Amino acid sequence: MRLPRPGVTALPADPEPLLPNACFVWLAAALALAMLPHLLLHLPAWFWLVFSGMVTWRGLVCTGRLRLPSRWPLSGLTLLIISLVALQYKTLFGRDAGTALLAAMVSLKFLELRTLRDGMVLLFMGYLLVMAVLLYDQSLLLAAGLTLVLAGLLAAHAALQYPATLPALALLRLSCRLLVEAVPVMLILFILFPRIPGPLWGLPKDAYRGLTGMSEEMAPGSVSRLSLSAEVAFRARFTGAMPPAGQLYWRGPVLDRFDGRTWRRSEERLYRQFSYRTEGEAVDYTVILEPHGQRWLPALDLPASLPSETEVSATFQLVRRQPVQEVLRYEMRSYPYYNTGPLQLQGQTQLPAGIDPRARALADEWRSRPLAPGEIVLAALNLFRREPFHYTLEPPLLPEQNSIDAFLFDTRRGFCEHYAGSFVFLLRAAGIPARVVLGYQGGEHNGLGGYLIVRQSDAHAWAEVWLEGQGWVRVDPTAAVAPERVERGLYAALDDPDSLPLLARRGQTWLQPLILGWDYLDNAWNEWVLAYGPEQQKQWLSGLGFGPVDWQDMVLAMVAALTGVGLVVIGLQALSRRTATDPVALAYRRFCAKLARAGLVRAGHEGPLAFTGRVAVSRPELAARVRLIGRLYASLRYGPRQEQEAVRRLQRLVRKLKV
Amino acid sequence: MPVPPSNIVSLDQHARLDTVVAQVGTAILGKEHAIRLALACLLARGHLLIEDLPGMGKTILAHAFAQTLGLHYQRIQFTSDLLPADILGAAIYERQQGTFVFHPGPIFAQVVLADEINRATPKTQSALLEAMEEHQVTVEGETRDLPSPFFVIATQNPIDQVGTFPLPESQLDRFLMRIELGYPDVAAERVLLQGRDRRELLAQFPVCLPPAELMAIQSVVSTIHAAPALLDYLQGLLAFSRQSGLFRNGLSPRAGLALLRAARAWVLLDRREHVLPEDIQTVLPAVVGHRLHPADAYLEQSSSALLEKLLRSVGVPA
Incomplete structure (x- = not known):
């Protein structure tokens, strides 16, 4: 061991300080924390191996059992991992591959971790990792978790700043204090930083992948698949009383084109105003919509107001200019009673030719009886009611050809899309204008926050029929098969309810208060933080x-x-x-301030003679007076007595000093 | 400004102290700061540890001080087979008188040079260090006072560590200061090479400050004024050394007292009347250098850089 030497002789300049082992432990722990959400959310499993491998390697270097790789092996390893990433994602660009590359670089940086400066670089990569998590998820739980990660990173930051290793508890306390002290600045920036519509910069296209939601077309199975998800679609808070469950039809895409299997929306003009006659009271409410990556906005039948950036189609579907990629909050007014007047749209009886002959025959039979349009609607509903139809999430597969016939006359087991689709087909075949409406029906009331939770499991499809004198009328053929669906939700109505996820079983589990309590927090987060646009x-x-x-x-x-x-x-x-009111101290402070204005700043550790000596050297014309002040102050401050005369003399000298 | 009555160091004595420094400086060339520190250590009644390579003038320095101050000088070369009795002395049976007669060891001198102290066994080391601390020696149950003034200069070779017993921290603490002399600069070395033999030179040194006056000056050191503001600063340094985490252990209260004592002696050498933060800063590296150790040996930060950091981190309040 070399003994430390006293500072009598000059020493060579210090080399770049190395990273102490204690700092490495902090860094590794903090980076592992920052990496964890990525590993859990999206990175392929082999990344666990890459990250833990590199960290272990560097850890063994600490104990002296391994050496860090030199430049060429490290470059080879880097190339290998980059190609693995490219192989996995088929690209190096975009959200997923980009984040994976960042994670790979963080892992590799551990093999280059020598000096304190390297540690700092790694630390800032850690902060970047935290930001990148938000590309994947912005929920309350994750935000809370990321705050913990930040606390860890800050503690590691402090450990690097004070490499002489403060105790762990002190570092953690410091990091928590920093987080708390940052709150005012964070609030100001959050509230006042100008928001612009749309994202601040373009995010890669794949950034929005994985958003679940209802698409703008309907084929057998599309709604029932959605119904298996308990994810929240949107929440709604009513200003007045909530309408009864039978009126909670949340209108989504309106589909009026059929190709034999799939219902689609026809491209139509968008309007800035509504044209229909309202009857009765309006319902006012606020919708907090989860991002679904589509342009349509849900609203109760029939919407009467337009949120910003939004227009309405001739089928009363709200369409936004941009797809909804972030939580969106908007206020709405709807009228449950309405009359849309005469039929203005063309093609509402369109059907592809030559398919489903049995259904067509049945419709022709109704028309030839002859039945009025209203009576045909009832006849179609009676068909569902009388014949042995079943409401199920797992209907048998339908053939590609003539699927409507197969459902109506053979299988007779289906979900709402089957009923809505075949019902509209029957009416159109009978010459009555009809269309399919996708959306959500019902919702779960959360007594805690006084709002309605609408989940993907509430997804629904129903029909609209145009009748002379009444305009477009909502008809829900599913209600004819399973009336409970409308009144009490999906779980109560299904023949096979156990296939539903737990969260979607409204009011059926002992966990319900917990679920609703959590949902309340989640909604507050959505409404006040994520939807703050x-x-x-x-x-x-x-x-x-x-x-x-x-x-x-x-x-x-x-x-x-x-x-x-x-x-x-x-x-x-x-x-x-400025707690001291000692005249000597004040005079000396004034003296220092005068010199500081001339660029001669007293260093904190400089005593009076050292400081005035330095000033005397750099400003020889002041030397005599400055030295005198220094001596006088030194004797007043550090001598045995303070004589009033001497204090006044010091004050005088300082006052007269011109720099 | 009137000089406080307790601070009686006459102008004549001040001048003589300067002569001491100048005369020792002719023996050890170009090392005035180290010589002044060593003299301050002597005035503060402390002992001095010099850590340096062989041939840097440690012996010359000790000898020059003894000669200049008219003090009785002894040199003890420490070896691994040196026994406590070889230093302290022993009672030996005298046949003619039929009694045990005490034969004082080399420690009974006023300036003792303990050369290469880390070569002796811990037992022998501690015999010397106890004598240093107590200013007396107990042999065979009888306590004998050491002469006064009593000044030990111990040397350590920092590099050759084979077969040595490095002084433990508790023993290092007994030394008020630790300095190193280091190589002379080019000009000083040229004068050294041209000049006469150092030992011849030493033999001709006149006594500049008689022992009685030296002791009078020593007794003045502790009366030099240290204001509350100065003590605030000193305590700030102590607190920082304990709380910053830069050092394995903070400075002890004894280290604080040592700093103050050394700073007072330095003030006296500088012909001033009260201690300033600058005085603490000047003596600090020599006084605490051997008492503080970096908290993290891996850092490889030299201890002098850490002391620099300590000094820079603690502000002098206005």
Whole structure:
């Protein structure tokens, strides 16, 4: 062991400080924390091996059992892992491959971890990892988890800043304090940073993959598949009383084109206003919509207001300009009673020719009896009611050809899309304008927050029929087969309810209070954090009494608020420093301030003679006076007595000093 | 400004102290700072540890001080077979008188040079260190006072560590200061090479400060004023050394006292009346260098860089 030497002789400049083992432990732990959500959410399993392998390698270097690889082997390893990523994702660009590359680089950086500076680089990569998680999920639970990860990273940061290893508890306390101290700044930035409609920068296309939601077409099986998911589609809060369950038809895509198997939406013009006659009271409510990657917005039958950036089609479907990629909050007004008047759209009886002869025959038979359009609707409903139809999530497979015939006359087991589709087919074959409406029906009331939770399992399909004098009328053929579906939800109505996920079994489990409580928190998070977009921002700030606010005002307000926080911090510091009212100290401070203005700043550790000696060297013309002040101050501050005369002399000298 | 009555060091004595420094400086060239530190250590009644390579002038320094101050000088070469009795002395049976007569060892001197102290066994080391601390020696149940003034200069070779017993920290603590001399600069070395033999030179040194006056000055050191503001600063340093985590252990209260004592002696050498933060800063590397150890040996940060950090981190309040 070499003994440390006292500082009498000069020493060579220190080399770049190495990363102490204790710091490595902190770094490895914090980075593992930051990596964990990626490993759990999306990275392929072999990444566990890559990351833990590199960290273990570096750990063995700490104990001296291994060496870090030199440049060429490391480059080879890097190339290998990059090609593995490319092989896995078939690309190196986009959200998934990009994040995987970041994770790979973080892992590899461990094999290059020598100095404190390398540690810092790794640490900032860790912060980047935390941000990248948000590309995948922005839920409340994840945000809470990421806060913990941040605390870990900050503790590691502190450990690197003070490599002499403060105790672990002190580092953690410091990181928590930093997090808490950051809250005001975070709030200001969150509330005031100007929001623009749409994302701030273009995200790669695959960033939105995996959003679940209802697509704008319907084929056998498409709705029942969705019904197996308990994920929340949207939540709604009513301003007044909630309408009865039988009226909770959340209108989505309206499908009026049929090709024999799939129902689609016809491209139609969009309007900025509604044209129908309302009857009765309006229902006002707020929808907090989970991102579904589509352009349509759910609204109760029939919508009467347009959220921003949104238009309405001739089929009363709300269509947004941009697909919904983030949580969206909008206010709506609907009228449950309405009359849409005369038929304005063409092609509402369109059917492909030559398919499903048995269904057509039945419709022709009704028409030739002859039955009025209203009576044909009843006849079709009676068909579902009388014959042995079953409501099930797992219907038998239907043939590609003549699937409507197969369902109506052979299998007779189906989900709402089967009933809605075949019902509309029958009516169209009978010459009555009809169409399929996709959407959600019902929802679960959360007493805790007073709002309605609508899950994917509430997805539904029904029919709309145009009748002379009444306009478009909603008819739900599923209700004819399983009336409970509308009144009490899917779980109560199904013949095979056990295939439903737990969360979708409304009110049927002892877990229900817990589920609803959590949903309440989740909704608050959605409503106040994720859905805080341009409109909410403007509304909120205008509500504070600022009148109309544009983004320049917001930038101004943000800068002002941040400046305010800064001033408060500076003020608090100055207050704690300026506690002494000792005249000698004050005079000396004034003296130092005068010199500081001339660029001669006293270092914190400089004593009076050292400081004045330094000043005397750099400003020879001041030397005599400055040295005198230094000696006088030193004797007043460090001598046995303070004589009033000497104090006054010091004050005089400082006052007269011109720098 | 009137000089406080307790601070009686006459102008004459101040001048003589300067002469001491100058005269020793002719023996050890170009090392004025180290010489002043060593003198301050002596004035503060402390003992000195010099850590340096052989041939740097450790012996010359000790000898020069003894000669200049008119003190009785003894050199003890420490070896692994040195026994405590070889230092302290022993009672030997005198046949003619029929009694045990005490034969004092080489420690009964005023300036003792303990050369290569880390070569002796811990038992022998501790005999010396106990004598240093107590200023007395107990042999065969009888306690004998050591002469006064009593000044031990111990040397350690930092590199050759084979077969040595490095002093444990508790023993290092007994030394007020640890310094190293280091190589002379080019000019000083040229003068050294041109000049006369050092030993001849030493033999001709006149006594500049008689022992009685030296002891008078020593007694003045502890009366030099240390203001509350100065103690605040000193305590700030102590607290930082304990809380920063830079060092394995913080400075002990004894180290704080040592700092203050050394700084007072330095003030006296500098002809001033009260201790300033600068004085603490000047003596700090020599006083605490051997008492502090880096918390993380892996850091390989030299201890002097850490001391620099310690000094820079603690502010002098206005």
